[in-house]
Every structure is written in structure tokens, then in C-alpha cells.
Amino acid sequence: MPETAPDQPVLEVQNYSMAYDTEAGRVEALKNVSLSVRPGETHAIVGESGSGKTTLAWAIMRYLPDNAHDLNGAILLGGSDLIGMSQVALTDLRGRRVSMVYQDPSSSLNPSMTLGDQVSEVLRRHRGMLPAEARIETEAALKRTGIRDPAAIMKRYPHEASGGEKQRVIIATAFACNPELIIFDEPTTALDILTANQIIELFLKLRDETGVAAIYISHDLGLVSRVADTVSVLYQGEVVEQGDVATVFGAPVHPYTQRLLASLPRPADRLAIDAPNDDAALMTLENVGVCYYAPSLLTRLLEPKTTAVYGARNISFSVKPGELLGVVGESGSGKSTIAKAATGLHPFEGKITFDGKTYENAKAFNREYRRQVQIIFQHPDGSLNPRETIGRILARPLLLYGLVPRVQVADRVAELLEMVLLPREFASRFPHQLSGGQKQRVAIARAFAAEPKLVICDEITASLDVSVQAVMARLLVDLQTRSGAACIFITHDLNLVRQLAHRIVVMRDGAVVESFATENSEQPDRAPYTQDLINAVPVLARPTLPKEIEELLQ
């Protein structure tokens, strides 16, 4: 197999199309996709869900399911067409000339094999090393990825390592045989912000050291601007725009790219309503804690070192009427736990004061409290009962709280749908007939239907595409303005929360780190953790955009 000549592109995809055979017939997943990657170049593939970016990765690796068919085009690695290559040839070049780094390090590692073995086996397979040699080289490779004690990690199993460590092992495996091309499929999505940052730094370092060509798949444009030289924007299986990053992101030509870039949250694009007057707090949390697990007497006798597990402890903060309070933290910080405690979904300790009344445990929450404090969840797929129509779902709070006489319910439901920019006819549809963004809007409408004083939004935009997120955020602020409700907005997206919130609370490992007014986000007296979080998410400068797109976002 001839290796790549220095002036030839490492990878060339020429007019490639493929389709899947599904129950609904043939679905074209990729349409005439063309791109090329030169040696040393990092080419990003950007798109939202359904764009086909992951499918493209599998197509390049030639690992497609049985119901996939190549329709036309070629995929050239170093000049040789991968399509139609024999299984033997493909097995030879996978891992050696082209390798892959995956999105979820936990599921991509064999749970019954030590981490060291999983790296060594590539070395023995492609570089013909003997076991002892491979072990030494594995240790060196792991050291290059910044793992502190490679020898120890090598003996561990995947479940004994952290997410960041596992991803480093996978990266080490990918680089081990000095491939010409590595495909990175959203390698940092499953990691928390700070670890993700470290992995990106690692990628940049290794890329510069080895000069490997890379395809970097991501939905995060800010991230892409940091790591990539060139980019292809994918929309519904087609490349709608392509070029180097500065040009495409600075002056996008295609309407889709323009919309995408405009939708990115930027702290400077302030969306929030006017800050509330200095009224008394609407809700105050005092030393609230949520205990997940307290060891039983028996366990404490047999294993005295077992401690109780708290989701959050000694949490205190307050929300004013009409205010939007942002609660920021990574996964495991306890922010969702507090949301569940405040809505009576989980027992808690400490005191919650709302509208003058104090509650000391979840059972004390009466119906009036539950009406005034509403919650919206993260996953649109799970928020709505699949067996009920949208109309019935929205009517429920109206009937439960007796807000509207029965005869007027249908009208009110229609009003609610309009409020969230959905057609009236949706009232007779079922959730599975709606898209993710539409379902989330119904969930928002359901929360505001109860005419609450406080709406808790638990990562409501996290599962949505960027362009849908932008619409959702504006919708939320609009509803807040109309209803005067306060809002606790829980998220891990710092840029978004700086756009929306009046004040921000930062949480970490079940405790509050600090709270501050949004305009003070970048003051030097911010806690180091806060500063790290802010620096980890670059803000893409606003591109020059045509008027129509600008207007879309007002």
C-alpha cells in the first residue's frame, strides 16, 4: 500500500453520497460531500444533529451497518480509494494509517481489559512489537498524553479511571502507530469543561509534535475556532460552506452558516430584561442539603469508613421577584439536585423560604407552593407523557389549579401555544410527532400555564441544537417579561447564562463557590474556579451578517 506523498492530500472525499434503507424507505444521509485534508491540517466538520457528520466519520472508516449503501463518489486515503477495498486491506490500515478518537471514553473501552493492554495491542498488531517492547512504548505514549503515573494506569481497568484519563488512553492508542490521519468524533462532549480544556490542549500539543492530519467533528463552533485550520459546515447531509476557519466564521456566505453563527450565545448580546428593583427576596435557600445515601447500621459496623453521600450541602442563595438567577456548574456540582429539592421531588434538610412562608422539608410544600414554583426539565423526549395529546398536557395545570373555567380551557390552551410560537393545531398532536425544540416549547408553556411566580429551568437548552437554543432562550426571556415571574436558570453554558442572567451562582461538588452580579463576571476578584470556567469557553467574535439574519434574532 503506497503511503502518502508529501504534496498529496492525506484524505480526499470526492462527491461522496450514501443512503440508509429504513422502514420509511431509502434515506439519503450524505449528498455529494467533498472535502480534502492536507498533511498537518486540522479540518473540522461542523453541524447540528441530523447533519450527517458522524455518519461521514463511519463512512471514512468504512464501518457502516448493513443497511447502508454507497451511492457514488470516492474516499481516497493517500490516493487509494477506500470504497471497495477488501476487508483484509481495511483491517491493515485501521489503527495504522487512520485511527479514531471517540465521543464517550467510557463505552469505547473494553471493561474487562486493562488500559495498558488496550494500548499495547495496537502496537503489537501494527508495529510488530513483542509484549515487553509494547509495554515500554505504551508507558511512553501514555506519558506523552500527560498522565501522571502511566505505569499505575496501565494496570487499571476502565471503571477505575476518570473520564479525562480514559480519553487520554484512547488518544494515546490513536497516536500510537503514527497514523497519517486521526478522526476525532466530538472527543470532549462527554467531559466536564475543565477536563475538556485539558484534552484540547493535549490535542494541540500532540498535533504540533507529530504533524498528523486530523478531522475534528464537533457541534461547538467556539471550540472549532480554537483547534481547526479549515472547516466544512454540514447541513442535512450536504456541505453548505467550506473554507478556512477565519473566513467561514468571520464572513459566512451561506444562510445556514450565518444563522448558526448568529445563534451562538455571546455575553455581549445581552438578552435579559431590566434588573428588578431591590425588593425582598422571593425565595431563599438556607443551608439546604440533599442526602442521597446514608449507610445503614449494618454497613457502618462492617465498613466504618463508609460516609453518607450528599448531592449538595449547605447551599444558600436567594432569588428576587422577576429576576433571572443563573446557576452554573459542571455535572456533579449539585445544581440539578437543588432544583429537585426546591420542587419537592427530593427530601432535603435546611430551610426554604418562599413568599414569606418557611418550609423545612419537602412534605410541607402545599399545592399553592407547587403552583407558584414550576420546573422545566432538560430532555424534551422525557418531559411529555407520550400517551397524552399536547392539548391535554397543557390543559392539566389549568384544571388542576382551577385557573380557568372548563369551557375556556381550549381557548387558553390555544393562547399558550401561540405564546410559545406553535400553531394552534398542535393541540391535537402527540409528543412523538413534534421535534425536540417543539416539545421543549410545550414544556415551557406548561410551566407558565400555571401562572407561577418562579420557574426553575434545569438545563433546558442542553439537549438542543445551537440554533434552537437561541430561539428558546429568547422565548424564555419574553415569557418572563410578560408574566413577571422570576427564573432560576441552571446550565453549564457560561456564555448563555451571561447573556440571560442578572446574577450568577457558581456551584462545584455540591457547594456554592460564589455568587455575583453578571456584569462582574470578569472582575479580577472572581474565584479561581470561576475564572477557569470563563476562560475555558471562548467567545466567537460576531461575524458580519446580513440584516435579515440579524432581525431573526431580535
Added chain:
Amino acid sequence: MRKILSSPSGVVGVMLLTVVMSAAAFGPWLAPYDPQLFHAQNRLEGPSIAHWLGTDHYGRDMLSRILNGARSTVLFGLGATALGVCAGSIIGVVAGVEGGRTDSVIMRLLDGMLAMPELLFTLLIVTLLGGGTLQALLAVGVAFTPGMARIARSAVLSVRTREYVLAARARGESRAWIVLREVMPNAIGPIIVEATIRVSFAIMIGATLGFLGLGAQPPSTEWGLMVSEARQFMFRNPWGVIVPGIAIAMTAMGFNLFGDALRDAFDPKRSH
């Protein structure tokens, strides 16, 4: 329904079930002879033109007996399973919804009852009740209850953590509402799938009880009983045992395949 017919096993299952159900519905009318009538001249014969599936040791026509027995066999399977499903689901739903101590107690009791192999449990109960078809049906139904309770409980538990149920709890809905409107309609899928597959087990156990003399009694045309009666003569005329055996197998397989296809239709991610 279309999804079920898209897999070959689903198609076979539906075909078998159609045959069996037709026999159950129309059997007595389709039977060429009276199933209890002795044809003393033609005893223990193999298949012939007069008797398509042969005759038994009393000279009774096998085809007629099989067609006749289809109804009671199918009804037995459906009835016993329905009993187990209803009783088990109530217990399982209560355990899953209540949680806490009630759940632990119920689980321990279920574990106790599941600690006995199912057939053993059935035998004990059917002996307790005395033999007979109805008693056997009750016994199988009771023996199925703990298993179905487990399935119902786990279906309820998996639905309970869904966000729309959390939303209902946060709203302050009454427990009755949450169970009847949010949980049950969505938990019923796995219960129905398991129930369908269990029908085939019910039929097999019913036949076994009939075989052991603890279920249907002569001169019933229950298929297990037919095998038991024909056993003494099985070397002279193996058809006497083969025919009802195949009938039992077809019925059990039909429900089994249908249940599997149903499961795949509900949850396409499972590899079958």
C-alpha cells in the same frame, strides 16, 4: 402490527396463532367425528383417509379430539395468564409506586415465592386444590403471580423516573392520578409482552399437569391428557403421542414467536 409482520419469526408466529385460534374457535364444528365416539374397529391406527391423524386406543378420531381440545387448551393458557397478570400487576404496581418499606416487604415476599421452581409451586397448589382443569388454571395463575409482579414492578420503576412523571409530582398531582394517567399507560407495554410469552408457558404447564393426571381428567380432550393416555401404547402407535405433542408445540411456539415480535416492535433497539 406492521412491524410484527416485518420479521420472519413474527410472520410464522402470527400464522401459527391463526391456525390455533381458528381451531379453538371453530374446532368443534370442523371436527369430522364426535371426539368421544369409539370406532372399535379402527383402534390405534396411524393416519388414513378415514382418520387423517389416526385414532387412539379407544378408536377415537385424533383429528376431532385435537380440534376439540384446542379451545380448552387456548382458554386455559389465556385464562391462567390473565389471572397471573392481573394479580401480579396489582402487586407489582403497588410495590413500584409506594416504594420504601412497602416495596421492600413485597419484594422479600416475592423473592420467597420465586425461590421455588415454578412447576413445584404449581404442583403444590394444584394438589392443595385437588385436581381438575379449573384447579389447574388457578394453580398456574397463582404460580405466575410473583413473576409477573416482578415484571410489573420493574416496568413501573423505569417509568417512575421519567421526567413527565417528575413533572406530575412537582405539580402536586394526587397519587391516583400519577399511577393511572402517567405511569400505567406507559408501563403496560413490557407487561403485555411478558404476558404473551407466558401464555405459551401456561399452555405447556397445563399440558404437563394434564399429563401427570393433576389437571384435566378423562374423558377430556386436553392435549396433555391425550399424551398421558396414549403413553402405554406409544410403541404400537406413536402417532397417539406425536400428534398432541405437535399440537402443543405449535401453540406454544405461536405465542412465543408472537410475543418476541411484539417485544421487538415495542423496543427496536433490542437485538433479537
Added chain:
Amino acid sequence: MNLSYLIRRLGAVVVVMAIVTVAVFVITNVLPGNAALMILGENSTPENLAALERQLGLDRPLLVQYFDWVSGILQGDFGMSLRLGLPVAQVVGSAFINSMWLAGIALAGVTLISIPLGALAAIKRGTKYDTIIGVFSYVGTALPEFVTATILLVLFASPGNTIFPAGGFVEPKEDFLAFLNHAVLPVATLGLVLMAHISRQVRSEMSEVLSSDYVRAARLKGLSERRVIWRHTLPNSLAPAVAVISLNIGYLLGGIIVVEEIFAWPGLGRLLIYALQNRDLPVIQAITLVLAVVYALSNLISDLVIAKLDPRVRYA
């Protein structure tokens, strides 16, 4: 493996056994017609019935009878068989050994054959091997033991063509070969049905493993298919396979009852049928308890084996 897990599991087994004893006691004492009536038969009059009941201790309050029974068990005394006049422990004991021979051989044979079969079906998914094994397992799970037994008898034990004996038993100590000869058909009956169940479930578990992300990652590392199967797929299929086997032990124990009855194998199953027909309470109770204990212990053992095989399993 930590101590508290083990203790908790054993504790659970004890609790479950207690519940089983209560259930068994309740059920057997609600049986119409107690043992005294069975013994006296037609000769029973209210007077001698009462006298016999008093002699057998059947007139005491149920709670007292229960505790008496349980405390006896804990000392190894299962009482006396009401019909056979022998200590239950002795009768059940020898039957138990015979049944364990049968179950053991069947289980060993089935494990050795059907796990590879299921694995093969999963690996060669969609091919004709898979279809054949699939059909075989579907048919096998639809045949009750007595049908399979009868078919085997017709094929191999008919008077004109006796390849294997139609039933009966020879002590393994006396003549091991003859013992095996008599064991072939009953083991085959049990085995065929079990093989059908187990190979199907193993296939399903292994297909899950084959479609996992880490197997995909292994393939995309360019490893040979052989290595992917032997090093990445099979080791992760062992724990689920053990789970499958343990799920089917209950079925095995139930199947023994029918098979022993058909082949006149003097084990627990045959003894149970006899005891049920004759309302021999102590024997019924003892056998039920023994079977439940065997089942519970085999579940516990398989849980421990799974915990050893799968490094991720920590707590129950």
C-alpha cells in the same frame, strides 16, 4: 468482594428460606384431607382419626407445629415419613443424590454445548447457521418435557429397537456404565429443552456485546476479527452467560420432576409426586425446602461468580 456484601446476601438467603418454610407449611396444611385421614383411609372413624391425629401431633396449634418442624430441621431432623415409616432425612437424602446426578450431568452437558452454540449463532448472525440454531431453539422451547421424553422413548426405547432403556435406575457404585446407560434418555430430555432456552439467551446477550461501542473501537483499531472475538467479545459475554445459566436452573429443577416420573428415576421429583398423591406432608415439606435451598444457593454462587468475572460489579 467485600464482607458486607457477602453477609448481606447470605442474610437475604436466610430470610427468603424462612419465607419459603412458612409458605410451604401454610400450603401443605391447607391440603384437604390430612395424613391421618390418608393412613386410615376407609377405616377412619371420628374417634380413631382424632387419636391418630393426636399421636402424629396434628392436633396442636399450627404455630406450634411450625416451630417444632423448623427447630427439627435446624438439628437435621426432618421428621418421619407418614407413609413409608422411615426417617424423612434418609428417604429424601438418597433421592436427593440421585436427582443431583441427573441435574448435574444435564447441566454440565448443556453448558458445554449450548454456550458455544449461542456464541456461534451471535457471531454468524443472519447466516444459515444462525437460522438453524434459531429454529432449533424456538422448537425446543415450545416442547414440554413430557413430549420430548415421549418422542425420545419412541425413537430409542421401543421394544423392537431398544437402544437405551426406557427407564429405571442402577446405582452408580454398582455398575457405572449401566448407570450411564439408564441416564442417557432422561439427561437428553432435560438437556434438549435447556439447550434450546440457553443457546437462545446466550445468543441475545452476545449480540449485545458484539454491537457495543468497545467492540467497534477494537475493530477500528485494525485488530484481527479473531482477536476481537476472543479478547474483546467472549470475556465480556461470560458474566451474562453465567446469569443465563442461573436463570434456567429453576427450570431445570422443575423439569426433573416430570422427567424422573416418566423414566422412573428414583430422585426427588418422583418422590415428590408420590408424596403429593399420598399427602405425605413431612416428605412434601422437606423436598420443597431442599429444592428451594438448592435453587437459592445456586443463585448465590452464580452471583458470586459473576462478581468475580465482571470487575465492575460492586454491590447488590
